[in-house]
Amino acid sequence: MSARGAWPATPALVLLLVFFLFPVVRMLGFSVEAGSFEWYAKALGEGLYLGVFWITFQIALLVTLICLLLGYPLGFLIATTTPGWATLGFIFVLLPLWTSVLVRTYAWMVLLGRNGVFNRWLIDAHLINDPLPLLHNFTGVLIGMVHVLLPYMVLPIYGAVRRLDPAVVAAAEGLGASNWRIFWRIYLPLTLNGIFAGSVLVFVLSLGFFITPALLGGGRVIMIAVLIEQEVRQTLNWPFAAALSAVLLAATLLVYTLAQRFTRSEAA
Amino acid sequence: MAAQTGEDRAGKLGVEGLTRRFGEVLALDGVSLDIAPGELLTILGPSGSGKTTLLKVVAGFEKPDAGRVLVDGRDITAVPPAKRDIGMVFQNYALFPHLSVAGNVAFPLQMRNVASAEIERRVGETLALVELAGYEARLPRQLSGGQQQRVALARAIVFNPRLLLLDEPFGALDRKLRETMQLEVRRLQRRLGLTTIFITHDQEEALVLSDRIAVLNRGALQQVATTTEIYERPANDFVADFVGESNIFHGTLTAPATITLAGGRTLKVNSRGKAGEQRGVLMRPERFGPGGANAFAGKVVEAVYLGASFKLRLACEDGLELIVRQPARGRLPVPGQHIEIGIDPDAIHVF
Numbered sequence: 001m002s003a004r005g006a007w008p009a010t011p012a013l014v015l016l017l018v019f020f021l022f023p024v025v026r027m028l029g030f031s032v033e034a035g036s037f038e039w040y041a042k043a044l045g046e047g048l049y050l051g052v053f054w055i056t057f058q059i060a061l062l063v064t065l066i067c068l069l070l071g072y073p074l075g076f077l078i079a080t081t082t083p084g085w086a087t088l089g090f091i092f093v094l095l096p097l098w099t100s101v102l103v104r105t106y107a108w109m110v111l112l113g114r115n116g117v118f119n120r121w122l123i124d125a126h127l128i129n130d131p132l133p134l135l136h137n138f139t140g141v142l143i144g145m146v147h148v149l150l151p152y153m154v155l156p157i158y159g160a161v162r163r164l165d166p167a168v169v170a171a172a173e174g175l176g177a178s179n180w181r182i183f184w185r186i187y188l189p190l191t192l193n194g195i196f197a198g199s200v201l202v203f204v205l206s207l208g209f210f211i212t213p214a215l216l217g218g219g220r221v222i223m224i225a226v227l228i229e230q231e232v233r234q235t236l237n238w239p240f241a242a243a244l245s246a247v248l249l250a251a252t253l254l255v256y257t258l259a260q261r262f263t264r265s266e267a268a
Numbered sequence: 269m270a271a272q273t274g275e276d277r278a279g280k281l282g283v284e285g286l287t288r289r290f291g292e293v294l295a296l297d298g299v300s301l302d303i304a305p306g307e308l309l310t311i312l313g314p315s316g317s318g319k320t321t322l323l324k325v326v327a328g329f330e331k332p333d334a335g336r337v338l339v340d341g342r343d344i345t346a347v348p349p350a351k352r353d354i355g356m357v358f359q360n361y362a363l364f365p366h367l368s369v370a371g372n373v374a375f376p377l378q379m380r381n382v383a384s385a386e387i388e389r390r391v392g393e394t395l396a397l398v399e400l401a402g403y404e405a406r407l408p409r410q411l412s413g414g415q416q417q418r419v420a421l422a423r424a425i426v427f428n429p430r431l432l433l434l435d436e437p438f439g440a441l442d443r444k445l446r447e448t449m450q451l452e453v454r455r456l457q458r459r460l461g462l463t464t465i466f467i468t469h470d471q472e473e474a475l476v477l478s479d480r481i482a483v484l485n486r487g488a489l490q491q492v493a494t495t496t497e498i499y500e501r502p503a504n505d506f507v508a509d510f511v512g513e514s515n516i517f518h519g520t521l522t523a524p525a526t527i528t529l530a531g532g533r534t535l536k537v538n539s540r541g542k543a544g545e546q547r548g549v550l551m552r553p554e555r556f557g558p559g560g561a562n563a564f565a566g567k568v569v570e571a572v573y574l575g576a577s578f579k580l581r582l583a584c585e586d587g588l589e590l591i592v593r594q595p596a597r598g599r600l601p602v603p604g605q606h607i608e609i610g611i612d613p614d615a616i617h618v619f
Contacts, residue, residue, distance in 0.1 A: 171364075172364070185375075
């Protein structure tokens with residue numbers, strides 16, 4: 001783009017500069033306020049904090065995997081079904097996306113609690129005797145995050161399947177391919193970009209997720225964003241919070257860059 | 269399998285009473301056809317005539333509401349496309365964009381679990397046949413339209429299909445390339461002895477390629493005949509008008525061997541019909557010449573120079589309008605010029 005063509009973007013650029021770039025730089029400044037990297041050393045050196053990073057990474061990876069396993073069939077179905085069913089599918093995928101994360105997370109608390117809807121059903125149906133531990137643990141966080149992030153997986157996959165020329169699939173079928181082989185040899189390689197885009201989106205969003213792990217984790221599942229919030233509001237250790245944020249930012253950028261590399265080599 | 273050539277595998281195709289309805293539209297209206305082993309039959313029709321639907325039913329992508337598809341006498345109407353053993357070239361080629369040329373051509377063999385050494389050999393042979401040896405590693409998007417076309421063709425014939433279907437395959441190519449590809453497809457088809465259905469809306473292409481032509485309109489077969497038969501002796505107005513340029517009139521036979529047109533003019537014709545029958549009359553523009561048993565005189569309304577010939581629109585004194593083609597000799601007639609021409613009874617087709 002020429003410099004002249006960029007002029008209409010000026011307000012947005014100024015906005016980003018003031019409300020995004022400046023705070024980020026300011027935050028990075030906090031983290032090295034003491035004139036040393038001691039807070040980084042603490043963040044990356046102490047087992048407790050490394051553990052939080054590790055848990056965060058694990059949860060993000062699991063959420064991404066589960067979203068992929070649930071999202072691929074769903075996105076595929078919506079992309080290939082009749083227009084009527086596709087609209088219905090879209091409503092089911094998008095409606096949660098338009099609802100506040102807070103509302104949805106509280107709804108999950110109602111559903112998953114010890115005396116929650118699910119446990120009641122299961123006990124009433126005599127499938128279990130004691131309530132299952134679904135809330136304030138790893139499981140609860142996973143369920144809530146998958147629910148919130150699923151649309152970000154479904155939509156890119158839907159787009160990728162839609163971009164595929166139906167004649168190509170028909171050609172494979174006519175040349176003797178079974179449904180199974182059509183999936184492995186045609187659909188999967190030709191929708192890899194969608195899978196990738198969705199996975200990166202979900203993974204990166206998971207890394208910094210706050211509300212859902214904070215509420216559904218009940219203080220027992222500490223993800224990095226939850227830890228940062230504690231440092232800011234309870235411990236009031238802003239430099240340390242800034243250092244943790246910087247590490248999270250770096251990790252996110254790293255994932256993003258690697259993904260970009262991969263998709264580019266994929267397209268070449 | 270290795271010893272089999274196309275010839276002894278070429279299938280005989282029969283379709284019987286195929287009917288397919290899409291809502292209010294009757295896409296196929298009781299179509300019945302027989303295609304001999306090794307024959308190239310063109311299905312010719314305007315867009316929306318049902319020709320693509322017919323091809324899809326034969327390939328198995330579309331289920332007919334009624335009727336059967338038979339290959340060598342075996343009913344395959346309920347057989348899924350993957351098990352029909354039919355090679356098809358799609359309108360936009362439908363190559364696998366993520367596979368190399370060799371990968372595309374190898375695909376149908378891999379689906380048949382052919383051994384990899386055998387696959388390599390046959391892919392090489394087939395690519396040589398379509399003159400694409402050396403292009404094995406290219407991706408489809410690195411090829412020109414004509415080359416993609418050849419890959420699609422190679423992919424459709426590499427597994428010795430019982431039947432080859434071509435769905436308007438040359439639509440996207442420029443005229444020169446299209447003509448080259450037409451002749452090449454014809455050469456390959458003859459050499460391999462493949463039973464082939466070719467779909468087109470281009471009547472010239474149909475004449476170049478076919479053993480026989482089946483003309484389709486609004487889902488119904490109009491005529492199935494050899495190329496000369498279709499051009500010289502069309503069965504009805506639609507065929508006469510759709511294939512080539514034509515002067516079509518209607519009249520009543522008045523014995524012996526004359527027909528009186530609606531406008532009152534009487535023509536000498538060769539017809540075995542009985543007096544009093546209502547008939548159509550077809551006169552091809554290039555069949556007119558100086559003299560002839562039927563004489564026409566009129567003024568030139570429009571004259572176009574076409575290189576090899578002049579195309580003239582004549583208004584005769586009795587109100588009849590004629591399209592006439594004359595060899596391009598001398599000067600192009602000018603509008604208003606008086607011209608006399610004629611046509612022999614042999615050159616007039618009565619239907």
